[in-house]
Amino acid sequence: MVTVTLWGSLAELAEGQRSVEVEATNLRELLQALELAHPALEPQLARGVSVSIDGKIYNDSWFQPISETSEVVLLNRLEGG
């Protein structure tokens, strides 16, 4: 199981849990599992999120590996200038 930390306002949509556990080995599986376990997250996941895996930020790379010991944090999808 991978532990995923949600940002505060997203946690409110996941029954108030700041961290949730899902079965996933990569980014795509993680996002799919989150949506399945917590349907209220679906609108935000559809709008897009960034995911920090062990301190590095990913936007789109479905097959980025995630291990059970990875630190995984969901973030608002980042934009730059």
Add this chain to the structure above:
Amino acid sequence: MAKDEFQTREFKVVGTRVPRPDGLDKVTGRARYGADMSAPGMLHGYCLRSPHAHARIVSIDTSAAEAMSGVKAVVTRADFTVTPEDQGTRDILDNVMADKKALYDGHTVAAVAATSRSAGMKALKAIKVEYEVLPHVIDVDEAMKPGAPELHEGRSQESVPEGYSQNVLARSQYGHGDIDAGFAKADVIIERSFTTAATHQGYIEPHACLATMGNDNQGDLFCCTQGHFLVRSTCAEIMGMESGRLRVTSSEIGGGFGGKTTVFLEPVALMLSKKSGKPVKMTMSRDEVLRASGPTASTSIDIKIGATKDGRITGAWGDFRYQSGAFYAMNGALGAMCGFAPYDLENLKTVGWEVVTNRPKAAAYRAPGAPMAAFAVESVMDELASSIGMDPIDFRLMNGAEEGTKSAYGPTYPAIGLKATLEAAKAHPHWSAPLGENQGRGVGCGFWFNFGGNTSVSLMINPDGTVSLSEGNPDIGGSRASMSMMAAEELGIPYRQVRTIIADTASLGENDVTDGSRVTFAVGLATIKAARHAIETMKARAAKTWGIDADAVEWVDGAAQPAGPNAGKFPPLTLKEIAATMSNTGGPISGHHEANAEGAGVSFGTHICDTEVDPETGAVKILRYTVFQDAGKAVHPDYVEGQLQGGAVQGIGWALNEEYVYGEDGTLQNPGFLDYRIPVASDLPMIEPVILEIPNPGHPYGVRGVGETGIVPPLATIANAVSRAADVRMTSLPMSPPKLLAAIKAK
């Protein structure tokens, strides 16, 4: 070790100050900017813009304009018949051509294409628009209140609680720990409210494009942009055409700073061209740039920080309310994530709000959302340090983030350079230089994420041994020089042997926009890998020539050579020699790399500024300014220094003078550079950049993005300096002379 991880090496080209490849074109006027392209039979396009801040469009009558001599096409929203699937693209369409309502002063409601400027201007006057003027709202705090004039219906996201107007589109909360418990442990708590004005990126080149749509539904677009692949996909969706049928070529760019990461004129020009059957050129005036392209958000921010007497922060809280103009933009969330990012905090809560108002849609402006948040946080940090009698750098060092710190936005930091910038600032002669009467010194820190993203590069070995490199990102910060340098470094050849061009959308795979400080990192990574790909081919050609196995060949100093005595004894074959025989050894040689280069490293900076305040007038003079930034390996130090200096200069304008001024009727009162005052050379001292080359472990040369962090600390740094010089805490930007004088008199 993976090949994209940092490895210590001796550089021969990278790190030198080679001549910039675009210099001659730019100083001789040969460079082609957005407005420099013309086509036979070309028409000139112009926009009719709303004079009202908020109005229902009752009717538009274009018949008189269409009947005028020289007028070849008139378009309104009725001509845009495709509704994009994505809400973001629907917003872009609504922004470039108003639908049922004009949402801000300057919002386009119709456009014409004519054979001359005078015919176009007459046609605009002949279009009859009936408006029903609606109440408007400009201020972010007013816009959030129930009962405020509302721009849209049903657009608030699920994160917005009850009790706010529908102008509040999103709310994001970050943080960790227990702030109540944290504040309970504090000996000193300071809580302040701040405001910042909307400012424009101030790029010198206005938006411009030349669009050609054939009746076969194929098109070409030449435009000034930070991302022509994004222009292609956005315009194709709005026009209802397949993206492969639209080729977009980016012009030379006269500044962007985030403001050219979307489209404004391009879909309108394409529609005018489609309707008229002629190429259409459009160029914004400065008035249009300021009224209708994206400035940054204005903000209203509350900050509370508590600390013990010995300087340890026990709790921090921030509420970041950002107005994003007439459509959604994510700036408040970024403020909530970045404001406290330089610090190691046990108890933290931040909330970011995205609010719409009757202003032009906010666009990115270098590290969008972060400078205003840093202004508020760093101002309270400064006041807190003073209140407990600590040196402001020591206070920041005591609470500074480092490897292993849980960041304000959630993840744990890997190795980072914040404390290195603070230590460098403390050791610099600037920090201990004496100050005179009415003078003050400020310090501030800043953070930005930095991105990677989709990148595609092609590197061609030419028969004479020169190298042509194609990248897909408009060069806004020296990427042609830095890509040529990295290719030359990897290939082992002189810099002048490589020429880099920006390829159009039909010539390379997808490339993300030039934003997020991503290009030197991500395109550089792709360039290095494309060069390595070409090297593998050249090694194979040498092996074939020598009749040995390719694995027995190595690449050293621009030449293939046997890897050891067992491989055979052959004189090295240089790149030039291999290129000269490539048609005999297997044909053209090139290298490519395409990847989504994610995982870029974050960046920190610390700035010091000295100011002098005239107590009679409230005028501020910047006396001295020094920038310290963790920049990773500086590929071309001149460009890196320019990024740091440019960020400071733009921050000086933002802090002291720049401001969107609105009248009671919600119209912009200062849409020109005489009344919207950006800093000029005589306002500025020499900005001293200090580059700290802390290698990014995720790049083979240790490169880190540098384009955005430099604008994060200046607002706070200057506010801290001015507050000390004037002996009054300034909490509202810009600190223009009337505002500062009033604060001095109110002491």
